[in-house]
Amino acid sequence: MQQYLTVLEKSWFELHHHYHFSEPQKVFNKLIAAYSEKQRAYHTLQHLYECLVLLKSIQADLIDAHAVELALWFHDAVYDPQVKDNELKSAELFEQYLIQDLSIDIVQKIKRWILATHKHALTDELDLQFLLDIDLAILAASPERFAEYEQQIQQEYAWVYPDIYLIKRKQVLAHFYQTEPLYQTEYFQQNFEQRSKGNLRGILDGK
Structure with missing residues (x-):
């Protein structure tokens, strides 16, 4: 777990440097706790880590790499395998935690992207295409x-x-x-x- 935390902490505080979160440590701690919940085996810090490492290797191809990275942080922030609204709740949690720190346009875009990870429908939006592909990259492991x-x-x-x-x-x-x-x-x-x-x-x- 420690090898994941080092990379995750670096990612999060680089995002903070870009977006200037009002409570970066508090939100970071809550997200780490969320991805460490006992009902998770795949949707864990390992999955988040793998997504962010892959993102770093392709970020030059993205239009708004910071927004994609932030969406990845929250895309599985709520996860209960026995319910079907995890993406909706994750999007709502993102808004709850960061709405005061981000423009409404960024909030709405990232919420929409998080919701899109539910069905992985085709899109012509390049950053969202990459986000969805990163989420499914495990299939090519x-x-x-x-x-x-x-x-x-x-x-x-x-x-x-x-x-x-x-x-x-x-x-x-x-x-x-x-x-x-x-x-x-x-x-x-x-x-x-x-x-x-x-x-x-x-x-x-x-x-």
Whole structure:
């Protein structure tokens, strides 16, 4: 966890330097606590860390990298696998914490982006395309990390009867596999698409 915290703290206080949050340490602490909740196994500090590291490698391609980074911080700030309005609650939490520090335009844009991580619908908005692709980058992870990811998701849904979980999970992964292309940006299509489809095929074939 410590290796994640070092990077996360640097990211957050660079955002503070850009946006001038009124209570940066308080909000940082609340977000770290949120991503450390016991019902989480995948939607954790590790996921946030992986998203932010990936963002840093492509930020030159973004129009407003700071806004994308802030949206990533809050996109899973509320997560309960037994409800369906996590994105809405995450967007509302973002507004609650930072509305006094940001312009209304930035607040509305980031809220809209957080809500978009629910359905991952096609968009022609470049920064949002990258945000959504980053959120799905785990599907193109190394075989070891992808296997860990699958175990983490199963752990979050341990409350579901195992046979039902396996059916529903394969439906989700089949949807990703059948989406052509899976990723919306050219960068992710070139660098992540093939690996993600290989990982997904392996699960769907029962390997």
